[in-house]
Amino acid sequence: MAGIDDQLEKYCQGCGVSIQTADASQPGYVPESAIKNDTVVCRRCFRLKHYNEVQDVPYTDQDFVDMISQISRTNGLIVKLVDIFDFNGSFIKSLHRLTGNNPIILVGNKVDLLPKSTNRNKLKQWMKKSAADLGLVVQEVYLISATKGLGMEQVKEGMEKYRKNQDVYVVGSTNVGKSSFINRLIGESTGTKDAITTSYFPGTTLGFIEIPLNEHSVLYDTPGVINRGQIAHYMSEKDLKVITPTKEIKPRVYQLQEKQTLYIGGLARFDFIKGEKQSFVCYFANELAIHRTKLENADDLYAKHLGDMLAPPSKESVEGFPELKEQSFKIDGQKTDIVFPGLGWITVTGGAATVKAHCPATVSASWRDALI
Template identity: 50%
Template sequence: MAVFCTGCGVKLQSENPGQPGYVPVSALEREQVICQRCFRIKHYNDLTPVPMDNDEFIHILHRIGEARALVVKIVDLFDFNGSWLPGLMRFVNFNPVVLVVNKTDLFPRVNWVRIEQWVRRQAKEGGLKPVDVVFCSAEKGTGIQALMKSIEQHRQGGDVYVVGATNVGKSTLINQILKQAGAEKAPVLTTSRFPGTTLDMIKIPLDDGQALYDTPGVINDHQMAHYVASEDLKVILPNKPLKPKVYQLNPRQTLFFGGLARLDFASGERQSFVCYMSNELPVHRTKLEKADELYSKHLGGMLSPPGNESLKEWGPLDQHTFSLKDELCDIVFSGLGWVAVKGTGARLTAYAPKGAGVYVRPSMI
């Protein structure tokens, strides 16, 4: 009989230490068994990357569409665009969707009514019509009771599937639900700051005979986390409330975000550029005519991250030019954060690694 890791869901094996699911034979006798990879994540914060096949995610989504179930879709409010799963409604069929907006603990004092309106507009434009929108912090445990109430109301006796992009906090959220529901004997799912921690579906029985399923994170390749080594994740992924950095820029000035991204203010009226990024990420301002030289001389030094491991495969940055019309808008670097600008009449050029997402959206805050 197959045994599965209670931490990440992968099928366990004792034959090949270099393959996913490895565990010593002696450990298989325990009531709850975690694989060696999960053990190292939990105790040493050390992740062994495991390539994932997007076809497996498609298969899981088809399975959800064939079931009578509630879909709990989680997005990361800090990386809303990067963690959005486009086309989800095509797969879930007519199953209801509760949209969970996670990581609210990272935000400073904001108008939450306005942000909820913004989220609902973005969801509608993304083709999603959720039956409910719940804001929470899986890390801090806030909003979990409201989410549990919403799940019970909308699942109507069916199963629950928790879906989302990598690193949105699915497993942390489920652990909070189990904790606040008093499920002391339930398995503790493996969580980490690394994308791709959960490797297969994890089934958690519910009291009425149905189940809650944690699913592997869908890989959105345009997120910045997929372009840097693990040594840089602790810098670009915030774990404390954001402290916006405000820069008054004249035309022909440039902002560098470490060496990961760059924003040129080519033309327009002098205005404020408000940066919402990890507090650990250094921001450097320079004149546009000096920007290329600064980048070539100081990449990996003053302009870091990227660190040594990321630099091994670091190529030139792609550029994206925007002529802004909206009064207030955000220039988004997927997975890195965003810069709020006044917008009207400004011409900006944003730089990011090739393949990383760069967008303009209506201002969130």
């Protein structure tokens, strides 16, 4: 590559991109003065780490998918990381085509934020079935907290069981905690802190980062695949802090009569269409406001107050926020969760009920047997 003709090609220790000194506008740029350092970090990763500043890169979403597809031509274990609170949004829909016949384990991150009464076995079963419905057969499901280290021992044991001395590829959508997961994995094994760059921003890993597992095997951190359907892509940084749980979620209970509506900020809406008066339990980030109104007033309230009383989205995010689309669910009396991807869920606890869930047009609500 231009600028390092007389040297072995080097790769950024932060994002894995090939290092170059010729063009500051392209990925992998470092000044000539830094090229001989033992650890070389591109300017983009340096500024990300020290100034929390993100520079755009000339890669398309498809470029990231093409990078991941290299895995199909290798033999190894795939560790697929998802966000428990945004399973569909953080699931790479085409993963079964990108990874060939390699075995896959599914790792759900942020388990520490779930209420302690959550039935984790039910959650694992739901995740495994949901993956299968999306075309992906997984060997096992693990629940972890990458930030707190919960469940990491079980994941490491699972990796050893299923990789059979082969390489490991960690894959995931942007912002699922992949870098934090790998840093925790490597840190517990070697004592090395912050083995790779971490960021709250999408697309910071631009190539495969190679991390030795032993003298024969390598763990690869792969580029985060961007899913434009995620609700997070319509949020400002301020909004993201409101909708992203940072502490254990506390249930909020609402006694609703039929023809009443709950707004989850201005991001989603829940209508109780028909049924006896009953309790509905909301599980969302503790800072996310919930507003109750009559169904007959719901449309007018949204039109007048989106971005202020019904926020997030904040005023600066309203213009690009998709319209809400409705889905109907008929519940036969069994405790059921109505899941709002990227936000949380509402548990229908009582008898038979007809409800409607309104989500942004790019996101689909779903139902499952109640986890609590």
